Amino acid sequence: MITIEQLITQIEQHQPVLNKSELSAEQLRTRLAGVGSLTDADCMQMSFLADPHYISSLPSSQAAAVLVTAPYREQVPATSIALVVATPYLAYASGSQLFVPDSPTGCIHPTAVVAATAIIAEEVSIGPYCVIGEYVQIGARSRMDAHVVIEAHANIGTDALIKSHVTIAYDCVIGNYVRLHAGVSIGAEGFGFAPTRDPSSSGWVRIAQLGRVIIGNHVRIGTHTCVDRGAIDDTVIGNHVIIDNLVQIAHNVRIGDGTAIAAKTGIAGSTIIGKRCIIGGAVGINGHIEITDDVTLSGMTMVTKSIKTAGSYSSGTAAMPTAKWRRAAVRFRQLGND
Incomplete structure (x- = not known):
């Protein structure tokens, strides 16, 4: 008490x-x-x-x-x-x-696999069946629950909370006081491919994703969110960013300090989002655009072009009786013929 x-x-x-x-x-x-x-x-x-x-x-x-x-x-x-x-x-x-109930600190479970070259600071807890790769650095008082995988050369700051089945890929950098919830993927291969003359017969050529993911301090990322590593430059999440469950952040995205992102949002590659933005649920954001500071996007908004002026933006239609929606849809299509 x-x-x-x-x-x-x-x-x-x-x-x-x-x-x-x-x-x-x-x-x-x-x-x-x-x-x-x-x-x-x-x-x-x-x-x-x-x-x-x-x-x-x-x-x-x-x-x-x-x-x-x-x-x-x-x-x-x-x-x-x-x-x-x-x-x-x-x-x-x-x-x-x-x-919140206190958790034990400073315990490394006997089933955890920790590389001899890893640097583990004081009071770090590593749960059952975790795998800590070569030359990983983990800061003081950080805690990893069961089945966490941290690949070689990754760097975890102090006071991190990493829940079960999180994967942090090689070379990624996680700041201090970061919370990663169950099933989060940090630094997986970004979705980058070059088409051949005929992809139906000769396929797509994979582009090696050579960047990292850099996550700032006091960041919270919800369950089963994916943050892909950069293709050449890094994917960067700023300080004090909060991200809900089931969000997709593609390669080379940069998110400014203090931004909040709700569930099921998808952010395509190389987009830059400013500081203190609020992004509602199921928002879709096109790639290679910029969104300035202090922008609010209401739920299910589709952003196809850069937003250069702060403010609130929305798209789509709210639910209505089906018969009315069909009449409205007909009128909307007719507008395209004007």
């Missing part, structure tokens, strides 16, 4: 707790065992009000502590401790990390 005082320390890494000085020593020692919603939290849990839509649940909440903005402070029940912040959702995000 953690105390209110520990929770405040965690929250204040990103924002102040505005009423901290008003809390008594006894309140600061209050112990918390988890997080719950306003309606379901018990007297050992923290909760939060991020959306005024749920304000009706606040006065009757049984939570031990509630994260709220100043206007709603007086509606926190007397049995709860109000922690006043500017952004309760951000405070919840910070505090939630304290309740």
